[in-house]
Amino acid sequence: MAVYSMTGYATAQQGGASPPAAHDAGPSVGVEIRSVNSRFLDLTFKLPEELRGAEPVLREQLTQALKRGKVELRAWFEQRGDAGxxxxxxxxxxxxxxxxxxxxxxxxxxxxxxxxxxxxxxxxGTALPADAQDRVAAVAASAIAQLIEARAREGARLAGMLHDRTAQLRTLARAAEPLIPQLVAQQRQRFLDRWNEALGADASGAVANSEVARDRALAEATAFAIRIDVAEELTRLASHLDEIDRLIQRGGDIGKRLDFLIQELHREANTLGSKSSSLELTRISVDMKVLIEQMREQVQNLE
Known part of the structure; x- marks a missing residue:
């Protein structure tokens, strides 16, 4: 199933048929539809008084075809040839x-x-034909079909962009994984060096005290490792990315689900940054949040 954007435009006149003959002086009917993003399906109709009776039919056509978006439908009729x-x-x-x-x-x-x-x-004062409302409904059906095609094309572009961003986030997560063991090993050695310097090599009971210092340093290093451990955050981030890719592959009305997952991605990236103890990990966290914000902006446009 395709991924649909909420942004689109379409117009149709006389159901897309060829131009009428010059001698045909009856009015022609046209429909124009514009669509932008919205949390819900918000419909607006701009119809001449003569076509007001067609609004219920047009509303039903739109609600059956679309799930979300702020949609404006404008219909008109005009005289053919020199009739006007x-x-x-x-x-x-x-x-x-x-x-x-x-x-x-x-x-x-x-x-x-x-x-x-x-x-x-x-x-x-020129009267509309008796079947004017039926004709505007037929023209609207053609315009709605064109709108759906336009929204599908835009949705495919957005889906490609989201796939690209998830791939970049996975690359950043892989770069973060080896940093934590390195930081723990460095901090462990730093604790040991600090305690050895404090005790002094020639002090009385240096051997026994060195053992105590070593145990204390290892305990401090363990506490430090627990404090900066981001394995859970990276695991959850990978899980969210898998779900985003799965939803895009499935298609349909996935905008709200993706919006929730983007919030979860942002939470994990924030936690990653708060636990950071190195400039490299901080940089990775910032880069992740930039990509996630780009995804958030685009997901707002998906149905």
């Missing part, structure tokens, strides 16, 4: 003149209608 610029009939002119006279009787300061205004008002 035809000369108004005598009856239409008489209606407009009567309306103008009635208005100016109450508002003498009102400006008279211009030729362009007369043509525009006449065009508005």
């Amino acid at each position: 610029h035809r000369a108004p009939s005598s009856a239409e002119l008489q209606r407009l003149v009567s309306a103008q006279d009635a208005i100016r009787a109450w508002l003498p300061q009102a400006a008279p209608l211009s030729v362009a205004e007369v043509i525009g008002l006449s065009a508005r």
